[in-house]
Amino acid sequence: MKINKIVKKGLWAVAITGVLFFAILIFHIITAKPAVYESPNLQVSRIDFKENIDSAYAKKICADLRSIKGLTSDSIIVKRNVVVYFHNNKITNSKKVYDELMSKGNYEAQRYILPAGLANKEVCPVDQNSYSYKLSKKINQFFN
Amino acid sequence: MRNFSKITLGALIIALASLTSCSNDDDKTPAEKPTIYERLGGSVMVSDPDNSGQMIEKGRLSFRKVVNSTIGLIVADIQSNASGNLQAHFAPLLAETGSTQATNIAKLSDNLTDFFSFNTGGKNTVNTYSGLSMSAAHDPARNPRMGTKSSNADYTKFVGYVGAAANANGVASNTELYTDIVAVLESLRTPIVQK
Numbered sequence: 001m002k003i004n005k006i007v008k009k010g011l012w013a014v015a016i017t018g019v020l021f022f023a024i025l026i027f028h029i030i031t032a033k034p035a036v037y038e039s040p041n042l043q044v045s046r047i048d049f050k051e052n053i054d055s056a057y058a059k060k061i062c063a064d065l066r067s068i069k070g071l072t073s074d075s076i077i078v079k080r081n082v083v084v085y086f087h088n089n090k091i092t093n094s095k096k097v098y099d100e101l102m103s104k105g106n107y108e109a110q111r112y113i114l115p116a117g118l119a120n121k122e123v124c125p126v127d128q129n130s131y132s133y134k135l136s137k138k139i140n141q142f143f144n
Numbered sequence: 145m146r147n148f149s150k151i152t153l154g155a156l157i158i159a160l161a162s163l164t165s166c167s168n169d170d171d172k173t174p175a176e177k178p179t180i181y182e183r184l185g186g187s188v189m190v191s192d193p194d195n196s197g198q199m200i201e202k203g204r205l206s207f208r209k210v211v212n213s214t215i216g217l218i219v220a221d222i223q224s225n226a227s228g229n230l231q232a233h234f235a236p237l238l239a240e241t242g243s244t245q246a247t248n249i250a251k252l253s254d255n256l257t258d259f260f261s262f263n264t265g266g267k268n269t270v271n272t273y274s275g276l277s278m279s280a281a282h283d284p285a286r287n288p289r290m291g292t293k294s295s296n297a298d299y300t301k302f303v304g305y306v307g308a309a310a311n312a313n314g315v316a317s318n319t320e321l322y323t324d325i326v327a328v329l330e331s332l333r334t335p336i337v338q339k
Binding site: 037040 | 193195200208209212215216219239312
C-alpha cells in the first residue's frame with residue numbers, strides 16, 4: 001500500500017512537470033513573433049565583362065537587363081567591367097538572368113560565382129512545398 | 145475726472161497694443177528644421193515598386209534604395225585576393241540561399257533601412273529597429289553576417305560608398321541633406337570601428 005502511494009505521488013509529480021513544460025511550450029509558441037522582412041527574396045548578383053564598359057555599352061546592358069523578368073527597381077550598377085543587379089529569387093536566379101542576358105546580345109562576360117570559402121553557410125534548407133513546412137506555417141500564423 | 149479716465153483708458157490701449165506687438169515678436173522663433181527622414185519624403189505613403197499591392201513610406205523607400213545601392217557598389221568592387229576592398233565584410237551577401245528563406249541581403253537591407261529611418265526621424269512602427277546594437281552588429285563574434293572587424297580606413301571607405309549611393313539616388317554632394325547624412329554616419333564611427 002505504501003509503495004502504491006509513493007508511485008502515485010511520483011506519477012503526479014511527473015504529470016504536473018509535464019503539464020508545466022507543455023504550458024511553457026505553448027506560451028513560447030504564442031508569444032514568438034517570426035521575423036518579417038520587407039523583401040525577403042531580394043538577391044544581389046554580379047556579371048563580370050571581359051572589357052571595361054563605356055556609357056553606350058552600359059545603356060544597352062541596362063536596357064537588356066531591365067527587360068528580364070524578376071529584376072527589382074533598385075539601380076543597376078555598372079562600374080569598370082562589372083555589372084551588379086538586384087533580383088527577386090522567387091522569380092529568377094543569377095544563372096537564368098545571365099543566360100537571358102547573353103542571349104540578348106553578343107556579350108563576352110561571365111557570371112560571378114562566390115568562392116566557397118566566402119559564402120555564408122548559415123542556411124536552412126526547408127522545402128516550402130513540404131507538408132511539414134505548410135503545417136508549421138499555419139500554426140505560426142494562427143498564433144501570430 | 146472724466147478727462148482723467150479718458151487719458152487712463154488711452155494709455156491702457158497703447159500699452160496693450162505695444163505688449164501685444166512685443167508678444168508677436170517673441171513668437172517669431174526660427175522654423176524647426178525638418179528631419180532627414182522628412183526631407184527624403186517622410187511618412188507620405190507611396191506604392192512599393194518591389195512588392196506589388198503594398199504601400200511604403202516615401203522616406204523609408206528612399207533609405208532602402210540608398211542602402212541597396214551602397215551594397216551594390218561594394219559588391220561591384222569585390223575582387224578575389226585584392227586588398228583595400230570590403231570583400232571580407234560583405235561577400236557573404238552574394239551567396240545564393242535559394243528561395244526558401246530570407247536572404248542575407250534582405251536581412252541586412254531591412255535592418256539598415258530600419259536603423260537609418262528610425263534614427264533620422266521615421267518614428268512610425270514600421271521603422272522600429274529591433275536589431276543588435278551598433279557595437280554588437282559589427283562584431284563577427286556576435287553577428288555571423290559580419291565577415292570581419294572594421295578598421296578606421298574600412299569605415300571611411302564605407303562612408304564613401306554611402307555618399308556615392310546617395311548621389312546615385314538624387315542626393316547631390318553639395319546639399320545640406322548630404323552633409324547631414326554624412327554627419328549621422330560619422331556619429332556611428334566609434335562603436336563600429338573595432339580594429
